[in-house]
Amino acid sequence: MSYEDALAKAREDESKASNNTSSSSSHKTSGHHMKRTPLLRRHGGHDTSSPEGLSTFNVSSSLPITAGGSDPLNETSFVGPSDWQLQYNYLYDFETNEAGHTTMTLIIIFVGVFLPTILSLLRFIPGLTQSRGWTYWQSFLVYPAAFGRQHRKPNIAGNVPNRGQALYVLLISILNIILWLGPYTIHQPQASFSSLKMQTISIVGNRAGDMAMGNVVVLFLFSTRNNILLYVTDWSHSTYLLLHRWLGYWAIFHTIVHSAMLLANYVIQGTYEEELAREYWIWGIVGTVAVCAILPCSLLPVRQKVYEFFLGSHIVLALIFIIGYYYHIWYLYKYNWGYEIFAFVAGGIWGLEHVIRLASMAWQGSRTATISAIADVDGEYIRIEIDGKPLKDGVAYLAFPTLSWRFWETHPFSVAYSGPLASEGSSKVSASGRGEKGLVVSKNSETDAENAVGVDERTTVISATEGSSTVFYARVRTGITKNLASRVSGPQSQTMQLRVVVEGPYHHSGHISPQLSQCKGILCIAGGVGITACLPYVRQGASGSTRLFWSSRKKGLITALAPECTSRNGCGERLDLRGILTRELIVSNSSEDGALAIVVCGPPGMSDEVRDDIVEIVRSNPLCRAYVLLDEAFSW
Structure with missing residues (x-):
């Protein structure tokens, strides 16, 4: 009919x-x-x-x-009119509030994703990079630690964000609170909820569940190595990883609130036992337990001491959470309301990321890695040379499938240089024009008691002959580097060969070429194996001077990486970071006017000291040069 x-x-x-x-x-x-x-x-x-x-x-x-x-x-x-109105009130409130939940969730996603892009557009404003006024304000609003003096050096709770990162975290946190608290549409009486209290508990709890997935979508994107924002913004991968953790805190918070408020709702109604037996409720418990378990498994001590466990548990628990969320929705609503779309988006980001990784590995192919010990470093560093097409710079992720049963694990290493395939290859430092090279061997330094190399050149180029190998240097810690070092350790230097799969390279500093193109000089400050991240900047040089200052606790590492720097001066002196930065930042003659790119990569304490010194110098001297700070952290 x-x-x-x-x-x-x-x-x-x-x-x-x-x-x-x-x-x-x-x-x-x-x-x-x-x-x-x-x-x-x-x-x-x-x-x-x-x-x-x-x-x-x-x-x-x-x-x-x-x-x-x-x-x-x-x-x-x-x-009956009364019955019809009760049903209308319920259905109207439900649809209006669900539309509101989705709107608030989309706001979290769009602000989280597009705010970095909008803020990064500032670098295209003509003359802004070279503006001393802009540099001055950045010394207050962007570069210092949010509180205290430590940004890279972690405390018990993790890394303190710098003020620029803290402003983003603050905005996202305010949005998560305000959008969760309202507005809501509520009519009483109605057909489903017998009181305003019951209706409020249910609606607020449901919004928390939706907003949890909004944070999840953004944090999944921020965690990826192939994050598209790295190619359109000047934010680094380490910044996105820090924000990834803060978004994770909000996702966990909203998930717990959602579960607790809906549990209270059904307990008060007296239907908890009935709901507990339903499949949607069971999968909701699975998702909640998984996301809560991620937090203790991701604490800084766990990441530092058992990184492989952290990485494996992180992936498994995140997938269990997404699967639990999907079935939680499917058993309750099927595909009628679109809640499952958030799971598809997050899962799609994760899946696409791993497809790109596999494609990168397939493109690079299987290679041979020669692992060798380095003399005079007390087993603290190893050298990895990989044959095949050379990698010029960036971070490559290496997998050694025959080293252990965890053949799928990849670990990041900064490209030191490329050159002829040789078990004892070395970089070559060449100089043109006027300048001086110096090697300072220091036995006591505030920057982790490091030795120091100072290269001061007006037109210096550190280059390597293109060849058929890529060389990495790594500090021995736990996990894979400890395993590799144990294979080549002994009274005499040893070498071994392994199959290796290469992924990358990636440029984790973000899209920073617009700022670097406006700089009139480059100052690189490296500590230990952090020299490998600075060498590409020194090789590319700048329109003005390029200077490299390198400190290392082990003389053998300096010998391996800079054999051409043979003149020694100031033996036993410490690397005076404050003095170096003062000389470079305070304009002494017109030929050195213009923005200065400052690249720092080293131990967390060294990076924090450089950052703190820069901020104090800029604040106290009105004639300070404009600068761009690139903190190439090798930690997570």
Whole structure:
């Protein structure tokens, strides 16, 4: 029967009912009027009178009135105004609030993703990079640690964000709080919730669940090595990883709130036992437990001491959470409301990331890695040389499938240089124009008691002959580097060869070429194996001077990486970071005017000292040069 036919039939029935009513006495009523099925609320019934506070439409009909129920309806009937209004209030509130939940979730996603892009557009403003005023304000608003003096050096809770990162975290946190608290649409009385308290608990809890997935989508994107934002913004991979952790805190918070408030809702209603047996509830528990377990497994001590466990548990628990969320939605709503889309987006980001990684590995192919010990470093550093097409710079992720049963694990290493394939290859430092090279061997330094190399050249180029190998230097810690070092350790230097799969290289500093192109000089400060991240900047040089200062606790590392720097001066002196930065930042002659790119890569304490010194120098001297700070951290 079509809708038109049904409507015509209903009008015919109403007409007949009206005639029957007119022909009968006013005190006699049809039998079906005497037997009225009451409308049952979701968690309890009500009588046919209008509940207190309910406004209904003034309508009437001669048709028999039905209030729903489970009995079949065999005749055209009229829904009582009170019952209709109760249902309308419930459905209107539900749809309006669900639309609001989605809107608030999308705001979190769009602000989280596009805010870095918008802020990074500032680098294209003509002259801004070279503006001393802009540099001055950055020394207050961007570069210092949010509190204290340590940014790279972690405390018990992790890394303190710098003020620029803290402003982003603050904005996202404010959005998460404000958008979670309202606005909401609530009408009472209504058909589903017996009180304002019950309705509020349910609605606020549901919004928390939606907003958790908004944070999850953004944090999945920020965690990827192939994050598209790295190619369109000047934010580094380490910055996105820090923000990834803060977004994770909010995702966990909202998930816990969602679970707790819906649990309270059903306990108060007395239907908890019934809901507990339903599949959607079981999968919700799975997702909640998984996301809560991620937090203790990701604490800094875990990441530092058992990195492989952290990485494996992180991936497994994140996938369990996404799967749990998906089935939680599917068993409750199927595909009727679109809640599953957030799981598809997050899962799609994760899947695409790993497809790109596999494609990169396939493109690079399987290679041979020669692992060798380095003399005079007390087993603290190793050298890795990989044959095949050379990698010029960046960070490459290496997998050694025959080293252990965890053949899938990849670990990051900065490209030192490329050159002829040789087990004892070395970099070559060449100089042109006027300048001086110096090697300072220091036995006591505030920067982790490091030795220091100072290369001060007006037109210096550190280059390597293109060849058939790429060389990496790594500090021995735990995990894979410790395993590799144990294979080549001994009273005499040893070497070994392994199969290796290369992924990358990646440029984790972000899209910084617009700023570097406006700089008139480059100052590189490296500590230990951090020299490998600085060498590409020294090789590319700048339109003005390029200077490199390198400190290392081990003389053998200096010998291996800079054999050409043979002149020694100031033996036993420490690397005076404050003095170096003061000389470079304070304009002493017009030939050195213009923005200065400062690249630092070394131990966390060294990076924090450089950052703190820069901020103090800029704040205290109005003639300070404009600068761009690139903190090439090799930690997470």
